[in-house]
Amino acid sequence: MQQDHRFPGVTEITPTANIRVNAHGGRAKCLQRLVRLGLPVPRTEAIDFRSVSALKSGQTLDFDAIFGRMDPDLPLVSVRPSTAQPDWGGPSTVLNIGMTDRVHEMLRGSIGAAAADAVYARFIQSYALHVARLDPGIFTGRASVADLLRAYEDAMDEPFPQDPGTQLRAVLGAMALAWDGATARLLREARGAPADAGLGLVVQQMVLGVGDCERGESGSGVIQFVSSSEGQPQVTGRYLNQSQGREALLDNVPALYLTRDPRGPSLEDRAPEIFAALQEHGALCRARLREEMQIEFTVSHGRLNILDAVRVKRSARAAVRIAVALATDGIIPEPEAVLRVTPRSLLDVLHRQIDPEAQVTPVTTAIPASPGAATGRLVFTAAAAQAAAARDEPCILVRRETTPGDVLGMHASVGILTKRGGVTSHAAVIARGLGLPCVVGASDLVMDRKAGTLTAPTGLVLREGEEVTLDGSTGQLIAGAVPLLQPSMDPALGTLLAWADERRDIGIRANCDTPAEARLADRFEAEGIGLCRTEHMFFEDDRLTLMREMIFAEREQDRRAALDRLLPVQRGDFREIFQIMAGRPVCIRLLDPPLHEFLPTDRAGMAQLATALDLPLSDVQDRIQSLSEVNPMLGMRGVRLGLSVPEIYEMQARAIFEAALATEPRVTPEIMIPLVSARREVELVRARIAAVADAVQAETGETLEYRLGVMVETPRAALRAHEIGEHASFLSFGTNDLTQMTYGLSRDDAGRFMSTYVSQGVFEEDPFLQLDTTGVGELLEIGAERGRTASPDMVLSLCGEHGGDPESIAFCRKLGFSYVSCSPFRVPVARMAAAHLAIRESSDLGASPLLR
Ligand code: PEP
Numbered sequence: 134m135q136q137d138h139r140f141p142g143v144t145e146i147t148p149t150a151n152i153r154v155n156a157h158g159g160r161a162k163c164l165q166r167l168v169r170l171g172l173p174v175p176r177t178e179a180i181d182f183r184s185v186s187a188l189k190s191g192q193t194l195d196f197d198a199i200f201g202r203m204d205p206d207l208p209l210v211s212v213r214p215s216t217a218q219p220d221w222g223g224p225s226t227v228l229n230i231g232m233t234d235r236v237h238e239m240l241r242g243s244i245g246a247a248a249a250d251a252v253y254a255r256f257i258q259s260y261a262l263h264v265a266r267l268d269p270g271i272f273t274g275r276a277s278v279a280d281l282l283r284a285y286e287d288a289m290d291e292p293f294p295q296d297p298g299t300q301l302r303a304v305l306g307a308m309a310l311a312w313d314g315a316t317a318r319l320l321r322e323a324r325g326a327p328a329d330a331g332l333g334l335v336v337q338q339m340v341l342g343v344g345d346c347e348r349g350e351s352g353s354g355v356i357q358f359v360s361s362s363e364g365q366p367q368v369t370g371r372y373l374n375q376s377q378g379r380e381a382l383l384d385n386v387p388a389l390y391l392t393r394d395p396r397g398p399s400l401e402d403r404a405p406e407i408f409a410a411l412q413e414h415g416a417l418c419r420a421r422l423r424e425e426m427q428i429e430f431t432v433s434h435g436r437l438n439i440l441d442a443v444r445v446k447r448s449a450r451a452a453v454r455i456a457v458a459l460a461t462d463g464i465i466p467e468p469e470a471v472l473r474v475t476p477r478s479l480l481d482v483l484h485r486q487i488d489p490e491a492q493v494t495p496v497t498t499a500i501p502a503s504p505g506a507a508t509g510r511l512v513f514t515a516a517a518a519q520a521a522a523a524r525d526e527p528c529i530l531v532r533r534e535t536t537p538g539d540v541l542g543m544h545a546s547v548g549i550l551t552k553r554g555g556v557t558s559h560a561a562v563i564a565r566g567l568g569l570p571c572v573v574g575a576s577d578l579v580m581d582r583k584a585g586t587l588t589a590p591t592g593l594v595l596r597e598g599e600e601v602t603l604d605g606s607t608g609q610l611i612a613g614a615v616p617l618l619q620p621s622m623d624p625a626l627g628t629l630l631a632w633a634d635e636r637r638d639i640g641i642r643a644n645c646d647t648p649a650e651a652r653l654a655d656r657f658e659a660e661g662i663g664l665c666r667t668e669h670m671f672f673e674d675d676r677l678t679l680m681r682e683m684i685f686a687e688r689e690q691d692r693r694a695a696l697d698r699l700l701p702v703q704r705g706d707f708r709e710i711f712q713i714m715a716g717r718p719v720c721i722r723l724l725d726p727p728l729h730e731f732l733p734t735d736r737a738g739m740a741q742l743a744t745a746l747d748l749p750l751s752d753v754q755d756r757i758q759s760l761s762e763v764n765p766m767l768g769m770r771g772v773r774l775g776l777s778v779p780e781i782y783e784m785q786a787r788a789i790f791e792a793a794l795a796t797e798p799r800v801t802p803e804i805m806i807p808l809v810s811a812r813r814e815v816e817l818v819r820a821r822i823a824a825v826a827d828a829v830q831a832e833t834g835e836t837l838e839y840r841l842g843v844m845v846e847t848p849r850a851a852l853r854a855h856e857i858g859e860h861a862s863f864l865s866f867g868t869n870d871l872t873q874m875t876y877g878l879s880r881d882d883a884g885r886f887m888s889t890y891v892s893q894g895v896f897e898e899d900p901f902l903q904l905d906t907t908g909v910g911e912l913l914e915i916g917a918e919r920g921r922t923a924s925p926d927m928v929l930s931l932c933g934e935h936g937g938d939p940e941s942i943a944f945c946r947k948l949g950f951s952y953v954s955c956s957p958f959r960v961p962v963a964r965m966a967a968a969h970l971a972i973r974e975s976s977d978l979g980a981s982p983l984l985r
């Protein structure tokens with residue numbers, strides 16, 4: 134049936150009515166589906182977006198006619214909002230519209246005085262609150278209808294409206310205005326609603342859950358068949374005898390359990406046939422609406438009515454289980470199950486979270502840089518973190534900013550907080566790799582290392598050793614311990630990711646620096662390692678001393694002697710990583726940071742080093758001074774270091790080759806040169822590495838296979854990719870440095886003003902988090918295109934932090950990259966995001982069936 138021309142803008146919801154999500158909202162569409170399933174839904178009319186909006190400019194609808202179509206024995210209606218997306222909010226539901234002195238009298242006869250009074254009283258209160266906008270305090274303590282009517286009249290200087298049409302007009306008008314209010318607008322826009330999102334309304338014949346007890350059971354409730362927090366099958370909900378709407382869900386009401394329960398009476402005991410019917414309706418909804426629904430129902434004198442159904446609210450973990458169960462039961466196809474889970478939500482499944490029920494007041498909120506939550510004792514140095522770990526005491530490491538020298542302390546911590554830095558600062562990158570919660574840029578905290586205190590802007594002082602909770606998903610620091618939910622890598626997630634893998638068409642590797650991270654990559658089924666940063670391997674105690682010896686060596690032969698002792702250590706690391714990855718590709722980046730990062734910064738450290746190297750302290754200080762640079766990030770690092778001290782790369786190449794030859798199954802190692810900006814750099818490093826390969830082959834008599842590639846992380850490398858690519862078999866875009874250099878924006882300092890920039894719309898998003906597809910992206914496009922001219926088989930990839938970001942993955946996929954590489958914990962997110970892109974492109978499964 135088309136819209137009734139006598140009542141434009143108002144459409145009765147029948148199986149064939151023209152109800153559309155874009156015109157009437159999702160609730161109206163869902164109600165039509167319930168009607169089509171033959172469920173006992175009371176008469177409902179849908180008012181479209183346009184008509185609701187027109188109410189604000191004084192246009193009207195035939196309100197009397199709406200009442201005229203309802204049951205003459207119960208001329209009452211409810212109004213509920215109906216928006217295009219369920220989570221865009223909307224005004225509160227109003228029940229019992231049409232309640233007047235006349236109807237009150239009539240109901241006293243049909244359902245008894247007490248029930249009739251309760252219905253009228255409820256309506257006066259909700260009308261006063263939502264339509265007249267009176268202070269709720271006016272009605273406290275007033276129980277009788279007469280008192281309430283008087284209070285209304287006193288406050289409004291006019292009697293409570295006695296014409297149903299007038300009441301309905303006022304309710305609908307108030308709802309239309311509320312939708313335009315600033316709070317409602319902000320809320321829905323934060324959830325992705327467009328500025329012109331429409332509000333539809335559904336007007337439904339009331340069926341009373343209050344009635345004459347002699348005539349059978351009356352009450353109302355909600356029921357769902359799956360747990361919202363865990364997603365496993367479980368009847369959940371509440372039912373309250375002699376109630377309306379969602380009263381059963383209020384605290385301190387004597388609600389019944391739904392299923393039989395030793396703790397108290399249940400609906401199943403009290404009205405078994407109603408409970409059985411609800412179960413049947415629930416199963417039908419699941420199968421035909423292809424979704425887990427929460428059903429709102431009323432029992433009126435023993436008769437069951439279904440008033441509404443909404444998608445069950447769910448945690449990220451529950452969303453995974455629900456989607457997999459629906460597909461396993463053949464209700465939805467597997468690709469649709471994949472689309473039903475938002476890739477980013479997997480981060481919540483894979484990390485500990487603060488229990489959403491917990492009440493928390495943060496000490497401060499800064500930049501969330503690595504998700505998850507942890508509780509531990511405050512420590513201010515990496516050494517204190519290691520000492521705490523040795524005592525088996527979880528600790529949160531707080532630093533102004535971290536440096537490679539802090540890595541062991543970071544390993545020993547359960548969370549990291551820094552005063553400086555942004556989302557690609559050292560602390561953030563390492564924490565993501567380790568899967569540790571991290572908050573950066575907490576510039577409003579005052580840290581006094583000597584006194585061992587951290588002072589919040591409120592004046593609250595946290596002392597070293599005190600317990601705090603850090604939430605890297607929200608950026609909050611909280612004093613004390615807070616209840617946490619444990620992560621799960623449950624079988625349903627494994628199944629869903631396997632379905633995702635079947636569809637995706639871009640590879641996903643992991644960035645891993647250590648065997649522990651490689652194990653994580655293996656657990657999250659990464660296809661290989663896309664970036665193994667080798668510098669972190671040199672920070673463990675025994676290695677650091679050797680590294681420092683090497684740095685202090687004056688002569689090449691002394692340097693080589695120190696490197697010879699580092700060789701077996703490095704070879705052992707590589708071998709372990711190759712073994713864990715069991716034949717999957719591993720891309721190892723040659724040493725990147727400037728050498729001074731391996732040297733102590735304080736006097737005590739320098740004195741210790743002087744003793745270890747048997748040198749006067751002044752020599753150590755001089756050497757450190759000579760290595761210091763004004764701008765080390767643009768100084769002697771990466772390939773510049775590799776060419777200035779070639780023995781380092783030679784040692785690393787040998788370690789890689791010897792480890793590869795000692796591993797079964799054999800791997801073809803990939804070696805990557807960092808910070809390249811000129812063709813000649815690649816030529817020179819390539820020649821040296823080839824010489825090492827020849828030597829190893831000659832020594833072992835074995836044939837070596839390896840690939841040499843270039844990390845494109847300077848703008849010049851992207852622009853000259855055609856000549857740089859001549860000597861490379863792969864190009865991997867290091868978008869952390871590339872973003873830093875393209876914007877001329879320090880990745881360690883951007884946190885200070887990034888939120889100002891984003892909130893003022895200078896940057897749409899933090900470019901270190903989400904790839905800037907226009908500027909940096911253009912360099913990627915140019916680099917990819919020119920790189921392919923050097924060789925059509927050039928393997929292209931991205932290994933900056935953007936590798937785990939769904940929008941950035943979409944961009945890489947468009948450019949035909951072979952893979953992206955990201956922190957191990959982000960691998961599942963990336964696998965899902967890549968599958969979403971491929972599935973969406975190949976079909977029209979994009980919209981939820983409920984909304985189609
Ligand atoms: C990069 O610059 O994008 C990169 C991956 O390397 P790093 O973060 O180690 O500088």
Ligand code: MG
Pocket residue numbers: 846867869870
């Ligand atoms: Mg880099």
